[in-house]
Amino acid sequence: MSTSDEESRGVLRSVLPPEQVDRFLSTCDAYGWQLLAISTLAAAALPLLGLEAGYRMTVFTEMFLFAILALSWDLVGGQTGYPSFGNMAFFGIGAYATAILTKDFALSFPVAFLLAGLLAVTFAAVIGVIVLRLRGHYFAIATLGVLLAAQQISRNLDITGGASGKILLQTPSGETFYYLFLGVLVVEMALVYYLSGTRFGFVLNAIRDDEEKATAMGFNTTYYKTAAWMLAGLFTGFAGAAYSLFNTFIDPQTAYNGAWNVELIAMALLGGSGTVAGPVLGAFGLHTIIEIVETYAVGWQLVLLGGAVIITVIGFPNGVVGTLSEYASQMDYYKHGGMAATDTDDGSEVSADE
Amino acid sequence: MAATQFVVNGLLVGALFAGVAVGFALIWGVVDIINLAHGEMVMLGGYTSYWVLTLVTGNAEGSPLLFLATIPVAIAVLFGIGYALQRILVSRVIGTDIFLTLLVTFGASIAIQQLAIQAWSANPRSIQVSFADPSMNLAGIVVPKMKLVAFAGALVLTALLYVFLQKTRTGRAIRAVSQNPEAAALVGIDVEHTRAVTFGVSSAIAGGIGAFIAVILNIQPQMGLIYTLKSFVIVVFGGVGSIPGALIGGLLLGSVEELVAGFMSSQWTLAVTFTALIVLLVVKPNGLFGQGAEQ
Amino acid sequence: MSKATSGPAPDTDSGRAVLRTDGVTKRFGGLTAVDDVDIAIHSGEIIGLIGPNGAGKSTLFNCITGALTPDEGRVYLQGEDVTDWPEHKIARAGLGRMFQETRIFGDMTVRKNLLLAAQEGGADVSSLMRRPDSSLLARTDELLDYVDLGGLAETRAGRMSFGQQKLLEFAMELMSEPEILLMDEPAGGINPSMLGNLIDYIRNANEEQESTIFLIEHNMDFVMDIADRIYVLAHGERIAEGTPEEIQNDQRVLDAYLGRE
Numbered sequence: 001m002s003t004s005d006e007e008s009r010g011v012l013r014s015v016l017p018p019e020q021v022d023r024f025l026s027t028c029d030a031y032g033w034q035l036l037a038i039s040t041l042a043a044a045a046l047p048l049l050g051l052e053a054g055y056r057m058t059v060f061t062e063m064f065l066f067a068i069l070a071l072s073w074d075l076v077g078g079q080t081g082y083p084s085f086g087n088m089a090f091f092g093i094g095a096y097a098t099a100i101l102t103k104d105f106a107l108s109f110p111v112a113f114l115l116a117g118l119l120a121v122t123f124a125a126v127i128g129v130i131v132l133r134l135r136g137h138y139f140a141i142a143t144l145g146v147l148l149a150a151q152q153i154s155r156n157l158d159i160t161g162g163a164s165g166k167i168l169l170q171t172p173s174g175e176t177f178y179y180l181f182l183g184v185l186v187v188e189m190a191l192v193y194y195l196s197g198t199r200f201g202f203v204l205n206a207i208r209d210d211e212e213k214a215t216a217m218g219f220n221t222t223y224y225k226t227a228a229w230m231l232a233g234l235f236t237g238f239a240g241a242a243y244s245l246f247n248t249f250i251d252p253q254t255a256y257n258g259a260w261n262v263e264l265i266a267m268a269l270l271g272g273s274g275t276v277a278g279p280v281l282g283a284f285g286l287h288t289i290i291e292i293v294e295t296y297a298v299g300w301q302l303v304l305l306g307g308a309v310i311i312t313v314i315g316f317p318n319g320v321v322g323t324l325s326e327y328a329s330q331m332d333y334y335k336h337g338g339m340a341a342t343d344t345d346d347g348s349e350v351s352a353d354e
Numbered sequence: 355m356a357a358t359q360f361v362v363n364g365l366l367v368g369a370l371f372a373g374v375a376v377g378f379a380l381i382w383g384v385v386d387i388i389n390l391a392h393g394e395m396v397m398l399g400g401y402t403s404y405w406v407l408t409l410v411t412g413n414a415e416g417s418p419l420l421f422l423a424t425i426p427v428a429i430a431v432l433f434g435i436g437y438a439l440q441r442i443l444v445s446r447v448i449g450t451d452i453f454l455t456l457l458v459t460f461g462a463s464i465a466i467q468q469l470a471i472q473a474w475s476a477n478p479r480s481i482q483v484s485f486a487d488p489s490m491n492l493a494g495i496v497v498p499k500m501k502l503v504a505f506a507g508a509l510v511l512t513a514l515l516y517v518f519l520q521k522t523r524t525g526r527a528i529r530a531v532s533q534n535p536e537a538a539a540l541v542g543i544d545v546e547h548t549r550a551v552t553f554g555v556s557s558a559i560a561g562g563i564g565a566f567i568a569v570i571l572n573i574q575p576q577m578g579l580i581y582t583l584k585s586f587v588i589v590v591f592g593g594v595g596s597i598p599g600a601l602i603g604g605l606l607l608g609s610v611e612e613l614v615a616g617f618m619s620s621q622w623t624l625a626v627t628f629t630a631l632i633v634l635l636v637v638k639p640n641g642l643f644g645q646g647a648e649q
Numbered sequence: 650m651s652k653a654t655s656g657p658a659p660d661t662d663s664g665r666a667v668l669r670t671d672g673v674t675k676r677f678g679g680l681t682a683v684d685d686v687d688i689a690i691h692s693g694e695i696i697g698l699i700g701p702n703g704a705g706k707s708t709l710f711n712c713i714t715g716a717l718t719p720d721e722g723r724v725y726l727q728g729e730d731v732t733d734w735p736e737h738k739i740a741r742a743g744l745g746r747m748f749q750e751t752r753i754f755g756d757m758t759v760r761k762n763l764l765l766a767a768q769e770g771g772a773d774v775s776s777l778m779r780r781p782d783s784s785l786l787a788r789t790d791e792l793l794d795y796v797d798l799g800g801l802a803e804t805r806a807g808r809m810s811f812g813q814q815k816l817l818e819f820a821m822e823l824m825s826e827p828e829i830l831l832m833d834e835p836a837g838g839i840n841p842s843m844l845g846n847l848i849d850y851i852r853n854a855n856e857e858q859e860s861t862i863f864l865i866e867h868n869m870d871f872v873m874d875i876a877d878r879i880y881v882l883a884h885g886e887r888i889a890e891g892t893p894e895e896i897q898n899d900q901r902v903l904d905a906y907l908g909r910e
Contacts, residue, residue, distance in 0.1 A: 077453075083453040083456075085456070085460075130632065130636050131632070131635075133636075134635055136452050137388045137452060137456070138590075138635055140388075140452075140453065140456050141388065141583075141586050141631070141635075142631070142632055142635045144583070145583065145628045145629075145631040145632045145635075146628075146632060148579075148583065148624070148628045149625055149628035149629050149631075149632065152622075152624045152625035152628060153625050155621070156619075156621045156622060156625065258579065259464055262457075262460055262461070262464060265457065266457075266461075269457070299468070299471070299472060300468065300472070301468075302464045302465060302467060302468035303465045303468045303469055303472075305461070305464060305465075306460075306461040306462060306463070306464045306465025306466075306468075307461070307465060308461075309457055309458070309460070309461035310443060310458050310461040310462065310465075313447060313454045313457050313458050313461070314443070314446045314447060314458065
């Protein structure tokens with residue numbers, strides 16, 4: 001993978017020793033639950049400490065929203081190795097479900113919210129059976145096709161308000177959405193963090209690394225990847241379910257936003273896909289940048305996003321967290337006789353070391 | 355009778371889809387990249403033709419011959435853009451995870467889209483070509499002359515590509531690289547240059563088609579993705595790297611879309627196309643994987 | 650482990666066969682890759698499978714593991730007919746497999762690779778949703794020490810050398826304790842000193858844990874040294890079976906290797 005840039009590593013090593021990075025990362029790892037709890041409390045306390053409903057609170061709420069989307073994408077794209085370009089389909093279904101249920105069926109928001117999640121999961125299950133049989137280019141394009149087909153269909157139906165969409169005036173307060181998105185994000189982070197330490201999580205990673213081998217080891221991979229896909233659908237659906245009322249407006253373009261789909265992939269990659277913290281940090285970071293660009297350079301955000309994606313992919317595809325942990329694990333490897341890896345008779349060398 | 359008219363309309367437009375898809379298939383086959391920015395090449399070709407014509411006549415109107423004279427310009431400009439796209443961006447991710455190649459081209463796609471909006475606004479534009487008698491009537495079927503010209507133009511471009519691949523030295527190099535890049539390098543072919551030329555040629559054809567689309571339909575900065583996806587549908591149907599397959603796929607897709615538009619509503623054409631894409635992927639997965647494009 | 654007692658198990662010649670194939674045939678178009686092959690492997694045996702290139706050895710393995718479905722014939726694992734089972738179910742029933750090109754999960758840590766291999770609790774949801782317990786973790790350390798990879802538990806598996814990866818793959822099989830282990834060229838591509846270690850590990854596993862092993866091998870010294878019995882395939886057909894001595898003196902085997910019919 002990354003072997004060519006040895007000289008630059010030398011300089012880096014003296015400025016930022018891998019042992020330190022390693023220690024930092026393993027501390028984070030060891031206190032994962034505590035870190036999550038502290039961050040949650042801090043975020044929950046912000047409105048009490050004077051964050052008022054308005055522009056700033058909206059920005060924070062959107063950060064939580066994108067973190068949910070990026071983490072959901074990463075569960076399938078990063079952890080399981082099935083990069084989807086169509087996750088926003090779940091979002092759109094959730095968004096339209098609450099919009100229609102609260103406006104046309106006069107259901108209360110909490111009930112509509114839960115039903116919307118359920119609907120998104122059901123949709124994910126049906127679509128998953130179809131698209132998860134595909135791999136590579138075909139999977140990516142099929143998911144993009146799902147997204148665009150869903151968009152076209154909502155544009156042509158009456159119940160969705162057609163191309164002009166639906167305006168929603170009866171909405172809960174800004175603070176409600178702040179806590180709702182935060183809550184969904186925390187639950188999802190806790191779940192993904194927990195799963196990543198179980199054999200269920202290991203199987204997902206195994207599918208990413210070598211699906212055939214995982215099958216040969218006795219895992220029915222269809223079952224696992226569909227489960228991951230449905231989880232992603234559930235949380236993305238919840239995010240959409242809350243978004244339509246939060247935004248007070250929904251139309252096919254915002255509900256099934258292809259550019260957002262790229263944005264959340266970029267967030268996961270920037271932060272470090274295949275980790276729990278990576279997509280969340282990536283979402284916070286990239287959304288802040290996009291927010292600044294939208295304030296000072298309206299109409300250029302997609303140029304920036306496209307550029308960011310290209311630079312990330314070409315520059316460091318492992319993301320911030322991935323690059324750091326790879327860097328940190330170097331030391332671990334060399335300490336334990338890893339040098340022998342390049343020698344011919346490694347077996348004996350390793351044993352001599354111990 | 356109505357159905358025949360729809361099919362004729364479909365075939366006329368379908369040739370344009372086929373021309374776009376042929377370039378898409380070529381990049382896929384030779385460089386093993388799904389170029390999600392391929393539709394943007396169509397868009398840029400349309401705008402090139404539009405602005406050249408505007409430069410000459412003061413507005414985007416002109417005689418058929420004057421319009422046809424802008425096409426070589428669109429082709430040349432898009433060749434350069436395609437060549438540069440490969441050299442600057444795509445070459446850096448060849449051989450890595452295919453997902454990264456998709457992301458890079460998608461990143462390029464959305465960046466180009468918005469740059470185009472900034473430069474030319476999001477309003478749809480079209481080129482007006484003046485014919486004395488704009489359409490003719492063949493046994494009760496109306497055939498607009500410009501659509502016929504576009505149809506012929508698309509077929510000519512596709513045929514030229516075919517001849518280029520079969521007869522020229524560069525064309526043979528492209529085919530060699532598509533079959534085995536290592537072996538091609540061993541016999542002295544500059545693989546990187548050849549891949550960039552492939553990108554250039556594919557984009558050039560897309561650009562030429564884009565000029566025709568500017569006349570018979572319209573152009574708009576965000577039109578690209580739809581052409582990329584249509585190309586994907588066509589290539590999946592016709593087979594990666596097969597020019598006749600792409601041609602048949604394109605004509606078929608055009609006909610299906612026109613029939614849907616005619617008998618249902620034009621609003622449903624895209625929904626049907628994307629659903630066809632998913633259905634095609636599901637019912638033909640083995641045929642697809644036989645192409646060796648599976649990761 | 651599922652010691653299967655149910656199901657119609659025609660026990661003919663080999664009552665205690667761990668693995669048995671009965672007339673397995675696999676065709677690709679006009680080519681018959683595996684032609685009516687019978688084998689029977691008993692508990693605790695180390696069996697070699699040799700033959701010239703293209704003899705159908707790997708295809709036979711694929712038919713046994715369920716990666717391919719035979720056109721004719723049956724495959725029995727522990728007396729149970731597994732011919733039409735999906736691959737993962739056969740693996741779950743106690744069939745382990747090491748691939749020719751070493752296959753481990755490169756972006757996961759060495760320890761996670763091993764934990765994944767543990768068959769305890771199988772694919773049962775509640776066990777999958779729990780974090781691995783301390784006894785399982787202790788077992789991974791023990792196995793890593795055993796194959797001289799101690800201390801590398803938290804390393805990304807893909808970072809290790811080819812030989813180390815091969816040892817990891819072997820440790821994964823020890824972790825899963827299969828009823829029978831199919832190895833495709835375990836000696837391929839590793840250096841002589843490591844080969845010595847590998848032979849010891851295989852022998853130990855066989856003697857101490859009573860592992861049953863079925864291996865494809867091109868390295869004749871290795872296979873003659875380690876196998877109790879050997880099957881020979883040529884052109885998809887089973888042309889000989891016997892102890893290493895018998896095989897070494899079998900005229901048909903020599904002919905097959907020298908290219909005579």
